[in-house]
Amino acid sequence: MRVYEQRTYRVILFVATIVAIVLSAQPASADELTFSFDPTNTFSGTAPAGSLTADFTQVAGGVQLVITSNLGPGENLDPGKALYFNIDPADTVTDLSFTLTANTGFSEAATVMTGEDFFKPDGDGLMDILFTYSPSTKAFTGGESQTYLITSSSDADLSAADFDFSSTCDTGCGTGGHFAAVHVQNTPNGGSGSAFVGGTPTPSGVPEPGSMTLLGTGVGLAAVIRRKKPLR
Numbered sequence: 001m002r003v004y005e006q007r008t009y010r011v012i013l014f015v016a017t018i019v020a021i022v023l024s025a026q027p028a029s030a031d032e033l034t035f036s037f038d039p040t041n042t043f044s045g046t047a048p049a050g051s052l053t054a055d056f057t058q059v060a061g062g063v064q065l066v067i068t069s070n071l072g073p074g075e076n077l078d079p080g081k082a083l084y085f086n087i088d089p090a091d092t093v094t095d096l097s098f099t100l101t102a103n104t105g106f107s108e109a110a111t112v113m114t115g116e117d118f119f120k121p122d123g124d125g126l127m128d129i130l131f132t133y134s135p136s137t138k139a140f141t142g143g144e145s146q147t148y149l150i151t152s153s154s155d156a157d158l159s160a161a162d163f164d165f166s167s168t169c170d171t172g173c174g175t176g177g178h179f180a181a182v183h184v185q186n187t188p189n190g191g192s193g194s195a196f197v198g199g200t201p202t203p204s205g206v207p208e209p210g211s212m213t214l215l216g217t218g219v220g221l222a223a224v225i226r227r228k229k230p231l232r
Contacts, residue, residue: 031058033160035180035199039188043175044122046193048075048184050142054083054199056160062151063158065098069140074190077140078183079133082110084121085180086128086165093128095154106144108133117168121181122196125167164201 033056039047049072057064067083077083087093093114100109110131113119117126133139140146152158166177180199187193 031160032056032204033164034202034204036202037180037182037197037199039197041198041200042195043178043181043198045195046187046191047195048072048197049188050075052077052140052182052197054085054180056150056163058159059149062149063160063163064101065148065150066145067140067148068145069142071140071142071184072187072189073142074186075142075188076138076185077133078185078194079135079137079139081121081130081183082133082139083131083180083182084119084127084129084167084178085163086167088162088165089116091152091158091162092154095152096129097151097153099149099151100146101149102147104143104145106140106146108137108139110146110148121167121178121183125169125173125177127167127178127181161203164203 035054035056037052037054039049039051042048050070052070053066053068055064055066055068057066069077071077087096093116096112096114098110098112110133113130113132114128116128119127119130121127150158155162164179166179167173167181169177175198178198179201182197182199183194184197185194187195
């Protein structure tokens with residue numbers, strides 16, 4: 001191997017090493033999971049005019065859950081059967097705790113019931129977590145939101161991805177399993193209907209854009225150096 005070639009490969013190796021070191025120092029992207037409860041996801045009843053979202057994000061000490069309502073005028077969640085979620089069967093759902101940490105326009109903390117395959121959103125599958133509120137409450141009218149910190153007494157590594165699981169359908173799922181569900185009343189726009197709406201999950205955990213850019217720069221630089229190899 002010629003001296004020039006040896007130097008070229010040494011430079012390439014040096015660039016690759018620097019890129020690897022910097023990438024390893026980059027903070028990992030947040031573990032996030034978003035459920036979108038859109039009218040098109042209605043699996044029972046009269047579809048609502050509006051929608052809701054539930055955002056799970058891994059934070060220090062547990063997982064943060066932000067529930068945001070964009071329901072139509074007059075629409076609200078059924079306080080006795082408000083929100084349903086699932087969790088990884090490997091986790092012990094009864095070890096979870098839910099603490100209200102912030103709210104917008106809706107300050108009543110939920111009573112959260114837990115039990116493996118214990119709750120049925122309109123009979124479609126079995127879910128593990130159910131949010132309920134006082135019977136007289138109009139839960140999550142348009143523009144309201146709540147933030148909870150979810151912790152586990154048995155799982156120090158609880159993550160948003162742990163909630164990305166479908167309902168159990170051993171006893172039958174008329175419309176298929178659902179990852180999450182809400183029960184909306186007064187649909188649509190304050191009407192006389194109600195609906196069970198499934199949540200469409202959108203997980204995230206891709207590398208940070210800066211990391212990908214840096215990696216591309218390193219590879220590109222190596223390619224440029226390689227192209228500068230003199231003709232024989």
